Amino acid sequence: MVILVVEDNLLNQELVTDLLEMSGHTVVTADSGESALTIARQQPFDLILMDVSLPGKDGLTITAELKADPATRHIPVVAVTAHSMVKDRERILAAGCEGYVTKPIDVATFAAEVERFIRK
DSSP: OEEEEEOSOHHHHHHHHHHHHHTTOEEEEESSHHHHHHHHHHSOOSEEEEESSOSSSOHHHHHHHHHHSTTTTTSOEEEEESOOSHHHHHHHHHTTOSEEEESSOOTTTHHHHHHHHHHO
16 A cells, blocks of 8 residues: 655654555655645555644645545545544544544554554
8 A cells, every 4th residue: 555644753754654664555755734735646645644733734724625636535534643632533534534543653553553544
């Protein structure tokens, strides 16, 4: 599977990339929402992992733009966030995300959490 990881924190980006590649996935990274939009329109992805707290346009705004675009609306987007209260969940789902994975990332379960979104 090819996964786009949108994460502005380099350490988090490297951790997520390593975990996904060790599970056999191909990973492409973007460090901003704007670059994620450009990349997502240039090649097919099976999943997008979207950091919610991005500089400039936040991850939920970028998700809404991806879901409004016929070229990218079919790609499942999963938020990756430290925000996991009920209202945060509602905002994440309302923006078009299929779900979310919480930070800090649990290295023992992260790949399996991502896999369940790919299988849907």
